[in-house]
Amino acid sequence: MHLYALYTLFNIHFQSNMKSFLNINPDAAGFFTSMLCAVHCSAVPVLISMGLLGSGSWLHNHAFDWIIIGIGVLIASYSLIGDFYKKHKNILPLAMAMLGFAMLIIGMIEHHGWMLGFSVVGGIIVALAHMYNHKLGANCCTTP
Numbered sequence: 001m002h003l004y005a006l007y008t009l010f011n012i013h014f015q016s017n018m019k020s021f022l023n024i025n026p027d028a029a030g031f032f033t034s035m036l037c038a039v040h041c042s043a044v045p046v047l048i049s050m051g052l053l054g055s056g057s058w059l060h061n062h063a064f065d066w067i068i069i070g071i072g073v074l075i076a077s078y079s080l081i082g083d084f085y086k087k088h089k090n091i092l093p094l095a096m097a098m099l100g101f102a103m104l105i106i107g108m109i110e111h112h113g114w115m116l117g118f119s120v121v122g123g124i125i126v127a128l129a130h131m132y133n134h135k136l137g138a139n140c141c142t143t144p
Helices: 002-022 026-050 060-086 091-108 115-139
Strands: none
Touching: 026 060, 026 091, 026 115, 060 091, 060 115, 091 115
16 A cells, blocks of 8 residues: 555656656747857857867867757757647748758858858857747647
């Protein structure tokens, strides 16, 4: 009897915590991730040039950058494609995100000169795509 009561209590507590964890707005997560990417792409080269960050730091690791871009693509896919089909049917947020991710990838491939510009602008465009998607979803009159 005690084990069953403990199991039931744990199960209810776990399910309620998972519900609140899963209720994170994907557009807010995508916006935050994209802006973090833009700040990272603009700040790291400045910090390295000032000597405040070594070039061997984990922050200046291209594998880390590719992982963050991958997470951003997953969040954008879930948020933007889902809202496109379920809510507003507007292709513009998806097109903006694809342009932003294309710029991020060009920035990652191009290691000379334009890397900083492409990476920062790409991150900002993806963040704006999430903002616009959230606005469209909030103003939409259909329910999912």
